[in-house]
Amino acid sequence: MKVLVTGxxxxxxxxxxxxxxxxxHEVGGVDxxxxxTWVAEMGSQSATPIADMPVRLRAFEExxxxxxxxxxxxxxxxxxxxxVFEEFQPEAIVHFGECPSAPFSMIDVHHTTFVQVNNxxxxxxxxxxxxxxxxxxxLVKLGTMxxxxxxxxxxxxGFFEIEYRGRTDRLPFPRQAGSWYHxxxxxxxxxxxxxxxxxxxxxxxxxxxxxxxxxIDEMGDDDRLLSxxxxxxxxGTAINxxxxxAVIGEPLTPFGRGHQRRGFLPLRDSMQCLTLAIENPxxxxxxxxxxxxxxxxxxxxxxxxVQKVANELGMNTTIHHLENPRxxxxxxxxxxxxxxxxxxxxxxxxxxxxxxxxMLADLERHRARIEAVKDVLIPAIRWDGSRRKSQFxxxxxxPDLVGHSA
Amino acid sequence: MKVLVTGxxxxxxxxxxxxxxxxxHEVGGVDxxxxxTWVAEMGSQSATPIADMPVRLRAFEExxxxxxxxxxxxxxxxxxxxxVFEEFQPEAIVHFGECPSAPFSMIDVHHTTFVQVNNxxxxxxxxxxxxxxxxxxxLVKLGTMxxxxxxxxxxxxGFFEIEYRGRTDRLPFPRQAGSWYHxxxxxxxxxxxxxxxxxxxxxxxxxxxxxxxxxIDEMGDDDRLLSxxxxxxxxGTAINxxxxxAVIGEPLTPFGRGHQRRGFLPLRDSMQCLTLAIENPxxxxxxxxxxxxxxxxxxxxxxxxVQKVANELGMNTTIHHLENPRxxxxxxxxxxxxxxxxxxxxxxxxxxxxxxxxMLADLERHRARIEAVKDVLIPAIRWDGSRRKSQFxxxxxxPDLVGHSA
Numbered sequence: 001m002k003v004l005v006t007g008x009x010x011x012x013x014x015x016x017x018x019x020x021x022x023x024x025h026e027v028g029g030v031d032x033x034x035x036x037t038w039v040a041e042m043g044s045q046s047a048t049p050i051a052d053m054p055v056r057l058r059a060f061e062e063x064x065x066x067x068x069x070x071x072x073x074x075x076x077x078x079x080x081x082x083x084v085f086e087e088f089q090p091e092a093i094v095h096f097g098e099c100p101s102a103p104f105s106m107i108d109v110h111h112t113t114f115v116q117v118n119n120x121x122x123x124x125x126x127x128x129x130x131x132x133x134x135x136x137x138x139l140v141k142l143g144t145m146x147x148x149x150x151x152x153x154x155x156x157x158g159f160f161e162i163e164y165r166g167r168t169d170r171l172p173f174p175r176q177a178g179s180w181y182h183x184x185x186x187x188x189x190x191x192x193x194x195x196x197x198x199x200x201x202x203x204x205x206x207x208x209x210x211x212x213x214x215x216i217d218e219m220g221d222d223d224r225l226l227s228x229x230x231x232x233x234x235x236g237t238a239i240n241x242x243x244x245x246a247v248i249g250e251p252l253t254p255f256g257r258g259h260q261r262r263g264f265l266p267l268r269d270s271m272q273c274l275t276l277a278i279e280n281p282x283x284x285x286x287x288x289x290x291x292x293x294x295x296x297x298x299x300x301x302x303x304x305x306v307q308k309v310a311n312e313l314g315m316n317t318t319i320h321h322l323e324n325p326r327x328x329x330x331x332x333x334x335x336x337x338x339x340x341x342x343x344x345x346x347x348x349x350x351x352x353x354x355x356x357x358x359m360l361a362d363l364e365r366h367r368a369r370i371e372a373v374k375d376v377l378i379p380a381i382r383w384d385g386s387r388r389k390s391q392f393x394x395x396x397x398x399p400d401l402v403g404h405s406a
Numbered sequence: 407m408k409v410l411v412t413g414x415x416x417x418x419x420x421x422x423x424x425x426x427x428x429x430x431h432e433v434g435g436v437d438x439x440x441x442x443t444w445v446a447e448m449g450s451q452s453a454t455p456i457a458d459m460p461v462r463l464r465a466f467e468e469x470x471x472x473x474x475x476x477x478x479x480x481x482x483x484x485x486x487x488x489x490v491f492e493e494f495q496p497e498a499i500v501h502f503g504e505c506p507s508a509p510f511s512m513i514d515v516h517h518t519t520f521v522q523v524n525n526x527x528x529x530x531x532x533x534x535x536x537x538x539x540x541x542x543x544x545l546v547k548l549g550t551m552x553x554x555x556x557x558x559x560x561x562x563x564g565f566f567e568i569e570y571r572g573r574t575d576r577l578p579f580p581r582q583a584g585s586w587y588h589x590x591x592x593x594x595x596x597x598x599x600x601x602x603x604x605x606x607x608x609x610x611x612x613x614x615x616x617x618x619x620x621x622i623d624e625m626g627d628d629d630r631l632l633s634x635x636x637x638x639x640x641x642g643t644a645i646n647x648x649x650x651x652a653v654i655g656e657p658l659t660p661f662g663r664g665h666q667r668r669g670f671l672p673l674r675d676s677m678q679c680l681t682l683a684i685e686n687p688x689x690x691x692x693x694x695x696x697x698x699x700x701x702x703x704x705x706x707x708x709x710x711x712v713q714k715v716a717n718e719l720g721m722n723t724t725i726h727h728l729e730n731p732r733x734x735x736x737x738x739x740x741x742x743x744x745x746x747x748x749x750x751x752x753x754x755x756x757x758x759x760x761x762x763x764x765m766l767a768d769l770e771r772h773r774a775r776i777e778a779v780k781d782v783l784i785p786a787i788r789w790d791g792s793r794r795k796s797q798f799x800x801x802x803x804x805p806d807l808v809g810h811s812a
Contacts, residue, residue: 078515078516078519108534109484109530109531109534110484112530112534113484113527113530113531116526116527116530116593116597117523117526117527120522120523120526120593121519121522121523124515124518124519124522124586125515125519128514128515128518131791151575151577152573152574152575153568153570153571153573153574153575153577154570154571154573160570162559162568162570163569164559164560164566164568165559165560167558167559167560167739168558168559169557169558169559171557171559171580171582172580172581172582173580174577174578174579174580175578175596176577176578177596177600180530180597180600183593183596183597183600186596187526187589187593187596190581190583190589190592190593191522191586191589194583194586194589197733198733198789198790199790199791327603327604333573383604384604384605385537385605
């Protein structure tokens, strides 16, 4: 199948390009290299050394025996998006080409506006290009479990059947996102649902959990094929950050009480799930939502798992809670469904400890790169609008909710 | 109270400025005059002749004895918004400064993107300006009943308490908007709800029904104080358009089967409701939603009401259904709550026929202005992406849903 991956230079994009090529799909990609710029703005770098796109493209062709169609450009530019669709004629589009950071979106008015406009407009341009150029194609859109927030009821996959005052309907599940970035994903989901309804487009909207992992097997041993791995406060995610902290001998740092519960999955599972979605498209006009994660975990439990594996490898790892820069519930009900992908054949890895061992070994090789900018591991961007480094806390605070509550 | 009205040059904005002045409030306003440009783009003009802002400001000062603070500028410009807030120091902000048209947002990718970016960014800038300059101020945001769409259950005011799989929660009511414009209002509502939560701002989000009417009593007989009244397919609303059609002897044109049911209210009731919201602000951190309309009506019933009053005035008025350019249910359940404003003291006018008599008399004076561009009364912007004038239909079609359905 001809699959266009937007944001192909990113953490998921570059891994997916290789996973799809290994399965025999024809891969194309676009990227404006914004992720590299944003991480530099945070004063950070990828823990893994990443090649520039021309070198990546050469290595990709050497490994998979065929070139990757690639165009550098900005998805908010309609003329660019339309020309790429006309030239590549994708059968599926995997849309990763958004700014994926909650803290980055909370910095100030300019970052908030940038993230929402960038993400909303890029998605609108893709929807119009689908309508005008490839109306039968399938949009696989990367959303986030963070769109739902943490309601006190179970979280279905996108829609739920409810009874209200004696009548019933099937409705979109209410979203309660926790950052301007997460809301940009909700805005995108809403726009996609509407485009499917009025234009008969088909889309799978992936509410993805937090991904961790340094590699997929398909990358082999060629460092030019490595995907990036970020650990700064804006672009690093929980387990990846914990592993980077372990490798350089810094404490692992859950925020606040540390009982935030989220869905997680390894990079290889993310690739498996996305490919299942791509290879099993919905019907024309169908807007389908999958909650994509392997299992839910409490953040402190995860820190303890990383600590255990790291200590087995001889790293003397500690856990030290930090003031929470976010406004979020630190202990809450969390019961999201995740049946859709299992029904399509998803086989969860279910072996976090092996994955952590691979990650710690990979990151050990690049220890100096993490060490070089290690102050980025401590967050400073606060949800209340101020900006100062979080302090370590010695007794974990007890209030159920930090900050204002609706 | 010091009230800043964004979009003060518009249909509601200019009327509200006078209504608030009559009540003794100190009014400020901003506008970029976009509405005038958009209506010109549609090949139309206001049925009422409207003065330019400098003339309006002079007439306002003559009538109310004090000047109106006014700045011309674009709400998507952060520096402009911040400077206005710093200079005027509003206690309440009534945010009308958005592009308010469903058809306009459906024209093409450029209009879709413009409407969503304009509306989202303007609102974000206002939220940030409130946080940084007047954190105690109250944002009265104009949303629309169209955010909810037409679910098969009752529509509460913004939030509902539900039971799902044996647990209960109070959640935002799911939105199912029917155009890119209506979704831009949903994006705005979501962003405002979040700003109230994290920054402790206070806001009333008004889900307003369709407004009709040519005047409020406060305008007196000074034509320089008249508000605009649009009748083109993009910026005209149902009853206003029907009255314009009656005055020039054209048939009134419900779309499709014509049993779309919506909430409606006269301009004078809208002013009364908005002022009640302004004068009774919510608590800090509270995000409050009101459904603002007097009663729900079937569009064909409304056409018949206009026809009856017009015929009493000697106009030989007919009704002729048009092909529906929209994708929407043409017959559906519709039961929205509207208790919040009644609890604050809203006294509905409940006399549509008197209002229609006033409107038809007002419009009769400006008949030549409507006649001059009367082809704009027939819609051409279609939800499927094409553009052609709707044809009259002789037998009203029976299918429940035109076009694709989710």
